[in-house]
Amino acid sequence: MENPNMVVTCDDQMENPNMVVTCDDQMENPNMVVTCDDLMENPNMVVTCDDLMENPNMVVTCDDQMENPNMVVTCDDQMENPNMVVSCDDQMENPNMVVTCDDLMENPNMVVTCDDQMENPNMVVTCDDQMENPNMVVTVMIRWRTPTWL
Incomplete structure (x- = not known):
């Protein structure tokens, strides 16, 4: 996140369990986009409503909510x-x-x-x-x- 030349995608995160991406990281880096599909497949990602409201790249629908207790x-x-x-x-x-x-x-x-x-x-x-x-x-x-x- 401190290096603008580094771009971390959800696919990268899913392939490497040592990488944890939080909403704070996403908000500081416009190159990171987290979708609901990514959330559901990766238990390390937790998105709260506060995060959603501050970041226009994150969209959560009710269907997503029902499938993900987080x-x-x-x-x-x-x-x-x-x-x-x-x-x-x-x-x-x-x-x-x-x-x-x-x-x-x-x-x-x-x-x-x-x-x-x-x-x-x-x-x-x-x-x-x-x-x-x-x-x-x-x-x-x-x-x-x-x-x-x-």
């Missing part, structure tokens, strides 16, 4: 970083992600439907929330019942 993405992180997109499907599959109505209203990338709400007890959408946020769609679930006289 990555934790919260709604606060998503709101500060446009590269992070969290969907309801992701939330349902990952208990580490909690999305509240307040988060929804501040972030246009988050869309919650009634179906999502019904399957996930952590998500609560009220009519007031819907009125303030056009991205929230609340549908009416109709349950047909056979009349008793038939």
